[in-house]
Amino acid sequence: MPNVAQPVLDVQDLKTVFRTRGGEVHAVNNVSFSLKPGELLGVVGESGSGKSVTMMSLLGLLPSPPAEIRHGTVMFDGRDLLKIKPQALRAVRGGQIGFVFQDPMTSLNPVYTVGMQIMEPLRKHMGLSKRAAATRARELLELVGIPDAQRRLDDYPHQFSGGMRQRVMIAIALACDPKVLIADEPTTALDVTIQAQILELMQELREKLGMAVIWITHDLGVIAGIADRVLVMYGGQIVEHAPVADLFRDPQHPYTRALLKTIPSISGERAKRLTVIEGQPPLMLAAPDACPFRARCDVAFARCAVENPPRYDVGHGHDAACFYDARTGAPRHA
Amino acid sequence: MLIYTFRRLLISIPTLLFIAFVIFMLLELAPGDPMAQMPLTIPPEVKEAMRIALGLGEPWYVRFLLWLNQFFIVEPQHWIDQAFGTSFAEGKQRIISFQSRSPVFDTIAQRLPQTLWVVGMSYVVGVLIALPIGIISAYRQYSVFDQAGTFVSMIGFSVPPFFSGVLLIVIFSVQLGWLPSIYDTTLVVNSWDTFKQQMMQMVMPVMVLALQTTAQVSRYMRASMLDNLSQDYVRTARAKGMSESVVVLKHVLRNSMIPVVTVIALGIPSIFGGAIITEQIFKVNGLGQLLILALQGSDIPMVMTITFLLAVLIVLMNLIADVLYGVLDPRIRYE
Numbered sequence: 001m002p003n004v005a006q007p008v009l010d011v012q013d014l015k016t017v018f019r020t021r022g023g024e025v026h027a028v029n030n031v032s033f034s035l036k037p038g039e040l041l042g043v044v045g046e047s048g049s050g051k052s053v054t055m056m057s058l059l060g061l062l063p064s065p066p067a068e069i070r071h072g073t074v075m076f077d078g079r080d081l082l083k084i085k086p087q088a089l090r091a092v093r094g095g096q097i098g099f100v101f102q103d104p105m106t107s108l109n110p111v112y113t114v115g116m117q118i119m120e121p122l123r124k125h126m127g128l129s130k131r132a133a134a135t136r137a138r139e140l141l142e143l144v145g146i147p148d149a150q151r152r153l154d155d156y157p158h159q160f161s162g163g164m165r166q167r168v169m170i171a172i173a174l175a176c177d178p179k180v181l182i183a184d185e186p187t188t189a190l191d192v193t194i195q196a197q198i199l200e201l202m203q204e205l206r207e208k209l210g211m212a213v214i215w216i217t218h219d220l221g222v223i224a225g226i227a228d229r230v231l232v233m234y235g236g237q238i239v240e241h242a243p244v245a246d247l248f249r250d251p252q253h254p255y256t257r258a259l260l261k262t263i264p265s266i267s268g269e270r271a272k273r274l275t276v277i278e279g280q281p282p283l284m285l286a287a288p289d290a291c292p293f294r295a296r297c298d299v300a301f302a303r304c305a306v307e308n309p310p311r312y313d314v315g316h317g318h319d320a321a322c323f324y325d326a327r328t329g330a331p332r333h334a
Numbered sequence: 335m336l337i338y339t340f341r342r343l344l345i346s347i348p349t350l351l352f353i354a355f356v357i358f359m360l361l362e363l364a365p366g367d368p369m370a371q372m373p374l375t376i377p378p379e380v381k382e383a384m385r386i387a388l389g390l391g392e393p394w395y396v397r398f399l400l401w402l403n404q405f406f407i408v409e410p411q412h413w414i415d416q417a418f419g420t421s422f423a424e425g426k427q428r429i430i431s432f433q434s435r436s437p438v439f440d441t442i443a444q445r446l447p448q449t450l451w452v453v454g455m456s457y458v459v460g461v462l463i464a465l466p467i468g469i470i471s472a473y474r475q476y477s478v479f480d481q482a483g484t485f486v487s488m489i490g491f492s493v494p495p496f497f498s499g500v501l502l503i504v505i506f507s508v509q510l511g512w513l514p515s516i517y518d519t520t521l522v523v524n525s526w527d528t529f530k531q532q533m534m535q536m537v538m539p540v541m542v543l544a545l546q547t548t549a550q551v552s553r554y555m556r557a558s559m560l561d562n563l564s565q566d567y568v569r570t571a572r573a574k575g576m577s578e579s580v581v582v583l584k585h586v587l588r589n590s591m592i593p594v595v596t597v598i599a600l601g602i603p604s605i606f607g608g609a610i611i612t613e614q615i616f617k618v619n620g621l622g623q624l625l626i627l628a629l630q631g632s633d634i635p636m637v638m639t640i641t642f643l644l645a646v647l648i649v650l651m652n653l654i655a656d657v658l659y660g661v662l663d664p665r666i667r668y669e
Contacts, residue, residue: 059573061569061572061573090575090576090577091575092575093572093573093574093575094573094574094575094576095575098573099570099573101566101569101570101573103566106565106566106567107566107567107569107570108567108570109567109570109571109585109589110567110589110663110664110665111588111589111592111662111663111664112585112588113664120571120574120576120580121574121575121576124574124575124576125575156664156665158664158665169570172570172574173573
């Protein structure tokens with residue numbers, strides 16, 4: 001993995017809140033990360049940890065109101081995506097950054113043909129003629145492994161199975177040769193066999209097309225197999241960031257450690273109950289001035305309730321947001 | 335689709351026969367005497383002879399079968415004769431009004447244009463106003479525009495035409511004197527002036543009826559748009575970089591129209607019903623007024639025929655709504 005290359009996407013200090021009747025929900029808190037060309041960045045975390053909201057904030061895909069991006073920069077191609085005009089942002093969406101969503105059953109428009117839905121971004125971003133767009137759409141369907149592509153262009157989404165629809169979604173996201181592909185739990189709604197097929201397809205396409213991928217999931221097993229680096233999110237914050245091997249070998253944040261324990265093992269005794277992380281995820285209504293994980297943490301101490309830990313660098317591109325140093329077994333010095 | 339439509343048409347025949355029977359029996363069981371409005375100086379035995387001359391002496395099933403024969407066989411034969419100069423219906427009795435003693439269909443043909451002008455125009459105007467209101471209200475939910483739309487809809491739903499109609503007359507005819515309060519059916523449109531006059535006299539009845547249509551259709555449109563605006567495919571369209579107008583007017587609108595088209599199609603017969611009252615207020619001598627007068631005069635053939643035509647319209651609109659549903663929604667296929 002080239003370390004010297006300029007990041008293709010660089011997010012600094014991003015904060016997104018939702019304004020609700022009950023108060024402000026701090027969905028994304030001061031998130032910073034970068035994505036290098038050609039790498040696959042895994043983002044893990046439980047439901048409501050802010051993974052999807054972070055990614056949708058980058059492209060302005062959150063409905064506003066209630067969502068509001070408070071501060072931060074999203075540098076892409078020398079521009080800040082949070083500051084550019086809507087018109088320019090739309091050219092980036094689907095043109096240079098592709099998005100694959102979680103549920104392929106509902107993510108395609110039921111009343112238009114699959115061909116039309118693939119051709120839409122081609123005609124808008126690449127200015128292709130109808131005929132050229134149709135040819136490219138057929139190639140894309142072939143690329144994502146849909147048999148009989150020419151004929152299937154005229155089919156409607158309901159005539160495809162779930163796995164095939166996700167392939168169509170991927171074809172749409174790849175349509176304009178994006179530099180970055182954001183995949184928001186693309187395999188969660190699919191059964192395991194299809195999941196494996198989609199994972200394999202994504203690996204293959206990444207090698208073939210050389211784009212950078214952000215892969216959001218709550219399945220650590222998937223991450224272990226495909227990611228270069230991993231971000232662990234909890235309560236709208238990045239709590240740990242590490243190259244994938246380091247994360248599994250030497251987890252630094254208590255949440256990551258707890259998360260790794262919940263992975264059921266095939267070799268384990270059968271009667272063993274599934275491990276869970278005790279307690280509830282935070283509601284995120286409170287201002288983020290304390291560690292979001294402290295209520296469920298087994299090493300929390302007084303400081304965790306009055307201060308939100310910054311991300312401490314532990315070397316080799318690995319950092320963790322915790323006052324407790326897992327290596328020394330003692331609190332870090334202030 | 336063609337086969338489906340044809341099969342539905344076939345199935346609607348027994349439905350319509352049953353409806354005809356129910357209407358006939360309701361009229362049969364209702365009190366009323368076609369001779370009640372005759373001068374009192376006519377002796378009872380003469381009245382009795384007149385009743386028998388009208389065919390009222392026959393048992394109900396004979397009269398029902400005769401009406402069916404007249405409606406489904408003699409009348410179409412008569413129209414064919416009119417169109418092609420043939421003589422299928424020669425010497426056969428058409429449906430005759432008790433009151434005017436002239437063929438019911440001739441009277442209906444005279445009255446239909448007035449109703450179509452007023453009712454049809456109001457429906458078109460109402461729908462054309464309602465659709466953009468619904469779309470904008472949903473897209474800008476809870477905005478000032480949406481609140482105003484909700485308020486107007488509430489008025490349209492809750493204020494009956496016999497109130498809003500009279501209110502308009504009081505304001506625009508009595509107080510301001512801008513518009514005529516009576517619809518002049520004898521007006522022939524042949525110049526710019528008469529056209530302006532026709533428009534002026536149509537404004538109020540059309541607005542009264544359109545208000546009701548707008549209220550209903552805009553609500554349905556808004557609800558349907560809201561349902562669809564929060565769907566995942568809308569996010570997909572935005573993530574593809576589509577402009578808001580493409581997202582809303584192409585992706586969301588087509589999906590939202592599916593239920594609304596049904597509501598619009600099924601609303602057409604009911605607007606004819608609603609027009610009965612509005613026609614009375616503005617003195618439009620259309621179908622509605624004809625029906626009211628026929629009811630008052632116990633003119634059974636006239637009432638029976640108009641009511642049955644409305645039933646045919648309802649069955650037909652149901653069929654059209656179903657077919658349109660299949661056209662708009664590719665997930666629906668009729669085998």
